[in-house]
Amino acid sequence: MGDTMSDNIKVLLPEEELVKRISELGAQISEDYAGEEIVLVCILKGACFFACELAKRITAPVTIDFMATSSYGAGTVSTGEVMIKKDLDVSVDGKNVLIVEDIIDSGHTLQFLSNLFADRHAKSIKLCAMLDKPERREVDVTMDYIGFTIPDAFVVGYGLDYDQKYRNLPYIGVVEP
Numbered sequence: 171m172g173d174t175m176s177d178n179i180k181v182l183l184p185e186e187e188l189v190k191r192i193s194e195l196g197a198q199i200s201e202d203y204a205g206e207e208i209v210l211v212c213i214l215k216g217a218c219f220f221a222c223e224l225a226k227r228i229t230a231p232v233t234i235d236f237m238a239t240s241s242y243g244a245g246t247v248s249t250g251e252v253m254i255k256k257d258l259d260v261s262v263d264g265k266n267v268l269i270v271e272d273i274i275d276s277g278h279t280l281q282f283l284s285n286l287f288a289d290r291h292a293k294s295i296k297l298c299a300m301l302d303k304p305e306r307r308e309v310d311v312t313m314d315y316i317g318f319t320i321p322d323a324f325v326v327g328y329g330l331d332y333d334q335k336y337r338n339l340p341y342i343g344v345v346e347p
């Protein structure tokens with residue numbers, strides 16, 4: 171892993187493709203929730219770029235809150251254990267919760283969050299991820315909205331990091347050795 175920005179990263183999804191797909195998801199979500207209020211829960215830090223672009227394209231009334239979880243540390247392999255590093259500021263009791271994640275990989279994070287918000291008596295819970303790596307799934311999670319299904323490769327950019335780096339790349343890329 172070099173220290174120079176993006177010299178060893180191959181573009182998988184350019185910015186235009188991401189934005190186009192996010193617009194489609196925004197339209198779909200707006201239609202599905204028409205007239206209903208949404209609490210959009212952005213999972214920090216990875217989902218922040220995606221969540222902001224998505225929120226701008228939702229026409230149903232939206233409030234936004236943030237949560238941070240961890241399962242990876244600095245490595246690239248999930249431990250399967252999910253911890254809350256930062257909790258929501260608002261109660262989701264009786265609310266329509268839309269969880270917005272950067273990527274679903276093993277599925278542990280979204281399964282954990284889905285169970286958590288059910289325990290907190292959310293009125294409805296839907297799951298949205300910018301990327302899906304289905305080959306890596308360890309637990310069964312039903313997704314409501316997926317941006318792109320991608321192969322089993324470690325990706326960075328558009329919020330996703332490798333050891334906290336590359337989040338600010340405007341595209342999704344694959345790190346090459």
Ligand code: IMP
Nearest residue numbers: 248274275276277278279324325330331
């Ligand atoms: P899961 O709990 O295994 O589904 O993992 C979800 C979290 O793992 C995501 O929110 C990411 O932070 C991280 N993650 C999984 N795959 C990748 C990847 O390819 N690049 C960067 N982060 C990843």
Ligand code: MG
Nearest residue numbers: 216242330331
């Ligand atoms: Mg991460």
